[in-house]
Amino acid sequence: MMNKILVVEDDKDINNLLKIILESNGYEVCQAYSGKMGIEMLNDDFDLVLLDLMMPLVSGEEMVVKMRAKNFNMPVIIITAKIDEKTKFYTFDIGADDFITKPFEKADLLNRVKANIRRYRHLNSNMSKNSILEFKNLKLYEDENRILIKGEELKVTPIEFEILKTLLKNPNKIFSKENLYRSVWNDEYFFEDDTINVHISNLRSKIKKLDTEEYIETVWAVGYRLKK
Structure with missing residues (x-):
């Protein structure tokens, strides 16, 4: 398919x-010429949205917000x-995945x-797996795509959810940017x-609003890991 x-x-x-580039590489493409038109055309059949930011009436940022809502x-x-x-x-914060x-x-x-x-x-294929990952005051519910910190819901984007899940599943591992990219995007960096x-x-920043504890540590010149 x-x-x-x-x-x-x-x-x-x-x-x-x-459209020409994508169709010549095996993708089915639908075209919208404004954010308003894009919102009207949007449905669950799409596997990805390519989106300009600077458009009249409904900007790209507004479309992302409406999509995630x-x-x-x-x-x-x-x-x-x-x-x-x-x-x-800002655009990553409201739910964009890449630039x-x-x-x-x-x-x-x-x-x-492709990535x-x-x-x-990959994310959708794992949706049925029911497990809870815990660290400090945080609980991540894989099957519900939901995260709680001290009982309050942490609002994150799909990419942020996958990054945190990857770190939680490997609590002792230091991830380079390359390794983290491969794990989250399921492709080569x-x-x-x-x-x-x-x-x-x-x-x-989002975690800090709910808990003063540090959860993600930067290991200088190496990458990231959970903060013990």
Whole structure:
């Protein structure tokens, strides 16, 4: 079965280019030319959304918020020239999974699409496994995709959930960025950027609002692990 992708981009030339690249690599593509149109077209049949940020009426950020509020959990890759750190932190925080900057390389686009869809499929295939992971004041419920800290729900994105679950399942392991990427995205680490760092930073900030305890430790020049 072909993986289905929704491309939401108001620039018709870029939208059509994305469609050509993706369809020539075996993907089924639907096109939306505004955030409003993207929301109207969205359904559970899509395996991934490619989304521009700077669009009229309904921006890319607003579309991500609306998607997650409606419990659409498919990965969202932001594809935009708007890439400052503040924007990246905010967009990951509201539920985006990855970034591609314009102008983009075809190989980079296809690798990220493949990796995010693979992670999404892997996550869905494990949904029926019922287990609870505990660490300090935190409980992670795999089957419910839910996390509690001191009895209060920790609101996280799908990627943040997978990162925390990976660390909890390997409490004594130090993960490099490469290892963490392979574990969470279920694919090879094929690029060097701050995606992992941003997700970790957002996760720490959210945890800190519910508990002053430190949960994730940075091991200098190596990576990340649970803070004992």
